[in-house]
Amino acid sequence: MDTEAVRSFVRAAELGQLQHAANELGVTQQAVSKRIAALERELEVQLFTRTARGVELTLDGQAFLPHARSIVTGVERAITAVRPGSRALRIDVLGLRSAQAVILHDYWRSHPEINLDVVTLRVNDPRVAVAAVEAGEVDATFRTLTDPTMLPRDVRMIHAFDSPLELLVGPRHPLAASRALTPPQLRRHRIWVPGIAPRTEWGEFYDQLATEFDLRIDATGPHFGDEVLLETLADSADVATLVGARDRYIWPTTYDLRRIPIVNPTLAYPLSLIHRTVNPHPALAAIIKHVGNLTPLPEAVWRPSWATSGPN
Numbered sequence: 479m480d481t482e483a484v485r486s487f488v489r490a491a492e493l494g495q496l497q498h499a500a501n502e503l504g505v506t507q508q509a510v511s512k513r514i515a516a517l518e519r520e521l522e523v524q525l526f527t528r529t530a531r532g533v534e535l536t537l538d539g540q541a542f543l544p545h546a547r548s549i550v551t552g553v554e555r556a557i558t559a560v561r562p563g564s565r566a567l568r569i570d571v572l573g574l575r576s577a578q579a580v581i582l583h584d585y586w587r588s589h590p591e592i593n594l595d596v597v598t599l600r601v602n603d604p605r606v607a608v609a610a611v612e613a614g615e616v617d618a619t620f621r622t623l624t625d626p627t628m629l630p631r632d633v634r635m636i637h638a639f640d641s642p643l644e645l646l647v648g649p650r651h652p653l654a655a656s657r658a659l660t661p662p663q664l665r666r667h668r669i670w671v672p673g674i675a676p677r678t679e680w681g682e683f684y685d686q687l688a689t690e691f692d693l694r695i696d697a698t699g700p701h702f703g704d705e706v707l708l709e710t711l712a713d714s715a716d717v718a719t720l721v722g723a724r725d726r727y728i729w730p731t732t733y734d735l736r737r738i739p740i741v742n743p744t745l746a747y748p749l750s751l752i753h754r755t756v757n758p759h760p761a762l763a764a765i766i767k768h769v770g771n772l773t774p775l776p777e778a779v780w781r782p783s784w785a786t787s788g789p790n
Contacts, residue, residue: 483513484546495532566595567761570619577641577724578620585768602675618753622679624784634755638769640746641722649734650715660742661691673701686782743778748785
């Protein structure tokens with residue numbers, strides 16, 4: 479059923495004249511008349527009788543009107559649910575405990591009036607997330623294409639912020655009492671990062687990190703979730719992992735885990751924001767400004783070769 483024909487019928491019924499309905503809908507009276515005639519043919523009933531004063535509903539028209547109003551209302555709600563500017567700003571993050579989600583939560587707490595929808599696309603390949611941005615399924619994604627030439631023409635990637643890494647260890651680990659660590663001090667220690675997917679930005683990040691500082695990055699075994707990872711660290715005297723300083727992790731107090739900053743240089747995981755250049759969601763500009771105003775990291779920072787330039 480043609481929803482514009484239904485809309486024309488509803489406005490003609492409410493206003494009593496085809497010309498008034500046409501004026502409101504921004505079309506000609508002839509267009510409204512044709513839409514209603516097509517609707518009557520489809521329903522196989524007459525909806526209006528023409529009078530000198532305009533149009534009046536027939537008994538069938540009176541019966542159809544409340545249902546037609548429901549159709550129009552439903553279509554308007556459906557459009558509102560997906561149209562940028564009328565729906566929530568939809569941003570993809572790698573995880574709801576990730577630094578990106580924490581940054582967005584901090585922004586929302588300061589601006590609770592914003593209609594924000596934080597989602598997690600269950601994909602490893604950043605090209606799939608970029609395709610979701612290009613298709614309008616999400617307004618932006620905190621992903622990075624390490625080869626910017628693969629970006630579609632109408633999609634832009636900008637530096638968002640750098641996430642400094644920390645070493646996370648249990649109380650029996652040899653480095654547990656350290657207040658800070660340098661990358662050379664991590665050598666020969668097993669750094670377990672399960673679930674590194676090949677051809678991902680974080681896979682390339684850890685490859686370059688291990689090569690640059692001669693680190694022992696162990697990606698063996700599937701990732702059974704943060705709870706299993708944290709429990710393993712708590713029970714181990716030789717396993718550590720790397721986490722972002724802003725990443726949110728919660729564990730029982732009995733685990734006694736320690737987060738140790740890495741300095742000289744700070745190991746920074748660069749985060750980019752990818753969005754469309756044409757008709758971006760109007761609320762996105764404020765998010766971009768917010769991440770651009772985050773406190774910069776110290777000058778001595780290591781980033782991978784593919785990191786996009788940015789102030790943080």
